[in-house]
Amino acid sequence: MTSTTYEPPAPETDLRRRGIRLGDVLFKGIAIVAALAATVLLGLIAWKILQLARPAIQDFGLSFIWTDAWNPVTNDYGALAFVYGTAVTSIIALVLATPLSVAIALFLTEIAPRKVAAPIATMVELLAAIPSVVLGLWGILVFGPWVRDYLEPWLQDVLGFLPMFSGTPSQAGILPAALVLTIMIIPITSAICRELFIRVPQELMDGSLALGSTRWEAIRGVLLTYAAPGIAAAVLLGLGRAFGEAIAVNQTIGNANIIPTSWFEPGNSLGSKIAAEYAGATSVEQASSILYLAAILMVISLTTNVIAQVIVVRFERARRAV
Amino acid sequence: MSTVPTAVDPYDITQRSNGLRRRRIVEKIFGVVAIASALLACAILVTVLATTLYKGFSQLDLTFFTKPRPLFGEKGGIADALVGSAVIVTMAMLMAIPVAILVAIYMAEYARPRVSKGLRVVLDVLNGVPAIVVGIFVFGLLVVGNGQSAIFGAFALAILMLPMVARATQEILEVVPQSLRHASLALGVSKWRTTWNVILPAAIGGILTGVVIAVARIAGETAPLLFTSSIAANQVSLDISGALPTLPVMIYENSESPDPAAQAAGWAAAVVLIGFVLVLNILAKFFAGRKRRQLEGA
Numbered sequence: 001m002t003s004t005t006y007e008p009p010a011p012e013t014d015l016r017r018r019g020i021r022l023g024d025v026l027f028k029g030i031a032i033v034a035a036l037a038a039t040v041l042l043g044l045i046a047w048k049i050l051q052l053a054r055p056a057i058q059d060f061g062l063s064f065i066w067t068d069a070w071n072p073v074t075n076d077y078g079a080l081a082f083v084y085g086t087a088v089t090s091i092i093a094l095v096l097a098t099p100l101s102v103a104i105a106l107f108l109t110e111i112a113p114r115k116v117a118a119p120i121a122t123m124v125e126l127l128a129a130i131p132s133v134v135l136g137l138w139g140i141l142v143f144g145p146w147v148r149d150y151l152e153p154w155l156q157d158v159l160g161f162l163p164m165f166s167g168t169p170s171q172a173g174i175l176p177a178a179l180v181l182t183i184m185i186i187p188i189t190s191a192i193c194r195e196l197f198i199r200v201p202q203e204l205m206d207g208s209l210a211l212g213s214t215r216w217e218a219i220r221g222v223l224l225t226y227a228a229p230g231i232a233a234a235v236l237l238g239l240g241r242a243f244g245e246a247i248a249v250n251q252t253i254g255n256a257n258i259i260p261t262s263w264f265e266p267g268n269s270l271g272s273k274i275a276a277e278y279a280g281a282t283s284v285e286q287a288s289s290i291l292y293l294a295a296i297l298m299v300i301s302l303t304t305n306v307i308a309q310v311i312v313v314r315f316e317r318a319r320r321a322v
Numbered sequence: 323m324s325t326v327p328t329a330v331d332p333y334d335i336t337q338r339s340n341g342l343r344r345r346r347i348v349e350k351i352f353g354v355v356a357i358a359s360a361l362l363a364c365a366i367l368v369t370v371l372a373t374t375l376y377k378g379f380s381q382l383d384l385t386f387f388t389k390p391r392p393l394f395g396e397k398g399g400i401a402d403a404l405v406g407s408a409v410i411v412t413m414a415m416l417m418a419i420p421v422a423i424l425v426a427i428y429m430a431e432y433a434r435p436r437v438s439k440g441l442r443v444v445l446d447v448l449n450g451v452p453a454i455v456v457g458i459f460v461f462g463l464l465v466v467g468n469g470q471s472a473i474f475g476a477f478a479l480a481i482l483m484l485p486m487v488a489r490a491t492q493e494i495l496e497v498v499p500q501s502l503r504h505a506s507l508a509l510g511v512s513k514w515r516t517t518w519n520v521i522l523p524a525a526i527g528g529i530l531t532g533v534v535i536a537v538a539r540i541a542g543e544t545a546p547l548l549f550t551s552s553i554a555a556n557q558v559s560l561d562i563s564g565a566l567p568t569l570p571v572m573i574y575e576n577s578e579s580p581d582p583a584a585q586a587a588g589w590a591a592a593v594v595l596i597g598f599v600l601v602l603n604i605l606a607k608f609f610a611g612r613k614r615r616q617l618e619g620a
Contacts, residue, residue, distance in 0.1 A: 021512045021513075021514075023512055023514045023515065024512050024513045024514045026514070027514035027517070027518075028428075028432055028513075028514070031424045031425070031427050031428035031431075031432055032428060033424075034421045034424035034425045034428060035424075035425045035428040035429065035433070035441055037421060037425075038421070038425050038441070038444060038445065038448065038484060038488065039441070039444050041481065041484070042444055042447060042448045042451075044463075045448075045451060045456065045459045048459050048462050048463055049455060049458060049459055049462070051462075052458070052462040100359045100362065100363070103355055103356045103358075103359035103360070104356070104359045104360045104363055106356050107356035107357055107359065107360040108360065110356075111353060111356055111357070112360070120360050120363075120364060122607070123363070124360075124363050124364070125603070126367055126600065127363060127366065127367045127370075129535075129538055129539070129599050129600065129603050130367075130370060130542075130596060130599070131541075131542020131543070131544075131595055131596070131599060132542070132543075132544070132545075133542060133570045133592075133595075134370075134374065134542065134573065134592045134595060134596055135370065136574070136577060137573055137576075137577040137588055137589070137592055138373060138374065138592075141377075141577065141589075142373050142377075183366055187363070214345050214346070214348070214349040215349060215352070215353075216348055216352040219352075237450070240450050241450075243452070244450075244451075244453065244454065244455065245452070246452065246453065246454035247454075247544045247545050247570075247574060251577050251578065271452060271454045271545070274454050274458065275454055275544075275545060275548055278548035278549050278552060291458065291462070294454070294455055294458040297452060297454070297455055298451065298452070298455045301450060301451065301452050301455070302450070302451070304450075305446070305447050305450035306447060308450075309443050309446055309447060313439070
């Protein structure tokens, strides 16, 4: 053990002594690269879509968004009809789906005994699993005719004085598309609401019930209040889905590049219009205006999603603070 | 109003409070509305499934699966679309699953909580990008200049699949008991071998659930394929450098057709697609049950 015969250890042994192993470094490196790739991918999508749309954005300017025109002959293009179609179908779907989803989630968590809740929850999940193209097929060939023959005449009888319920019933239009969207987002929102309601502390509900409130009063006063931000996030996620759905809407909305007064009439949405042009646009302006539509759609749905995520993160932080 | 109303003693529980009747009615209405909503959702599912079966099932025979789509009126099948879908979905799985699992491992095993949370948001936002926008992205990135191809279609589907599988895997990795990690590390096993040989096998049920659900979802996706692998010949082909026909695109095209025979073929293809998706979902339930039992046993 004399200090004169000091030999420096081999590098690998040195690493080993410090607890570093080549396998670990490599594995961690690969995992980091994968995580970076996922992040870069999101950025790349946003950048590429905007880059593709740039010629159109420069050509048409921002006024494209609120211009109502789609004329391949005169090369006049504007997005208003599609923005309108997207907004109105999604908002109808949202207004119908939100109370239904909350009610379904309440039924599954607060009312139904476990034996009943489990199969119904599975069925709602399966509703989400139906491919949108199949729902669209059903929407245009089965549901659309039913809406035309029964639902729309009935709406006209009852609410015909409103402009949106005037006009001739048709199997493809704003209303059938909105209803198909409703069917698509109910399973999404209700599944998230169910998760939320399960996590509401039971003692809060018990406290309310012990004070003599009815079940509904406890739900309204405690459960819904507690879960409100989460419900808002769930609704926004459903809305994001509705904004972005292209195929089922394309099959059911009728693909008319106009802003219809009546909900019975055909219209078009951003996603649907893009999908309709897949076989190839006929002119450069038309192709680039389609890309402009894609950019608008991306910005809208990314914004909706980011807001929903922010609410979720805040909600979780608040919940942990309780 | 000449008589003084009988005094209501607020502490007398034998007396009914004035609003009780109304409160009871509201309670009843709430119950009925909740049950009706749940039943409505179930009824919609049953209606969609029943009409699809009713309209499509009668055409399912052996030739439907072995013959490609017809060129003109004659009776054909869906063999070409079936093969195309299988090829494209398999390629998408090969692209997405390894990356997704690695992302999840990074989030659950390596990243600091802040980074992990950030990645979670990134994945959730990526999951929220509309499928049609993903299609346009791949179109602009790869298809322009190269033409449509099954590989590009698979890439678009892989983008949709990545966040779903990564999030499912990450969530299951976080519930793998910490004691397993500690036990393995205490035995001197390196971290990556611990992850590979202990953590991943423990979580395999949950990972499979996530994968199966993601496959079920992308198998029915039409929008990303329209711009990447839609303009294809009606013949069985394995040539992934060109566009391949797929079931969803075929159903989409047939649903827009005024020809009753094409619509009928669309329904039959829809039966096949729905059947596949439902089987996968039931499989996912099975894996999820196994996962729970395994982790509870651990």
